[in-house]
Amino acid sequence: MDRFVSTFTNKIDAKGRVSIPASFRAVLERDGYAGGLYCYPSLDAPALDAGGERLAKKIDGLLAGLPDYSDERDELSVALYGDVQVLTIDGDGRIVLPESLRAHAGLGAAVTFVGLGDKFQIWEPGRFEKRRAEARSKVQVTRKLFAAGSRTSNDDGDAGARE
Numbered sequence: 001m002d003r004f005v006s007t008f009t010n011k012i013d014a015k016g017r018v019s020i021p022a023s024f025r026a027v028l029e030r031d032g033y034a035g036g037l038y039c040y041p042s043l044d045a046p047a048l049d050a051g052g053e054r055l056a057k058k059i060d061g062l063l064a065g066l067p068d069y070s071d072e073r074d075e076l077s078v079a080l081y082g083d084v085q086v087l088t089i090d091g092d093g094r095i096v097l098p099e100s101l102r103a104h105a106g107l108g109a110a111v112t113f114v115g116l117g118d119k120f121q122i123w124e125p126g127r128f129e130k131r132r133a134e135a136r137s138k139v140q141v142t143r144k145l146f147a148a149g150s151r152t153s154n155d156d157g158d159a160g161a162r163e
Helices: 022-030 053-064 073-085 099-105 124-161
Strands: 007-011 017-019 036-041 048-051 085-088 094-096 112-113 120-123
Touching: 007 017, 007 124, 036 073, 036 094, 048 053, 048 094, 048 099, 073 099, 085 094, 112 124, 120 124
Parallel strands: none
Antiparallel strands: 007 112, 017 094, 036 048, 036 085, 048 120, 112 120
8 A cells, every 4th residue: 555544543652752653654665765754734733744755746746836936835835844854763663753843733642643645644632533523524514515416416407308
């Protein structure tokens, strides 16, 4: 598998170290960045975004779509690359989470790793449970809207066929 998938919760030890899930380390290794990972404060959540070379290339692609020297490009560069910390994975599969990153995500004694395909996020477990509940609720509403929309368009199509 070459995507970050699933959810794992691990404890942070007294030295601020936490084990990266083995399946996530395997994705990082296949991604060409087995010795560590890129990690930065999420732009829209009290969490950390993390990943390997594929994440860095995705950020490069976002920046490439913006005009050189534009305010938008500069702001996105500062918000993403300016806050990136390259975290080394030790021989036991652990990283040390710096205090600045821990503070942004409100991390305490444990963290939840959440696979998001090309990247993963690191959350405080209680905050993530709330986020997961919100996401599931929104998905249910969206599915109902799509289902209602497809019924309406089918009904319209059927009505037109009967006339």
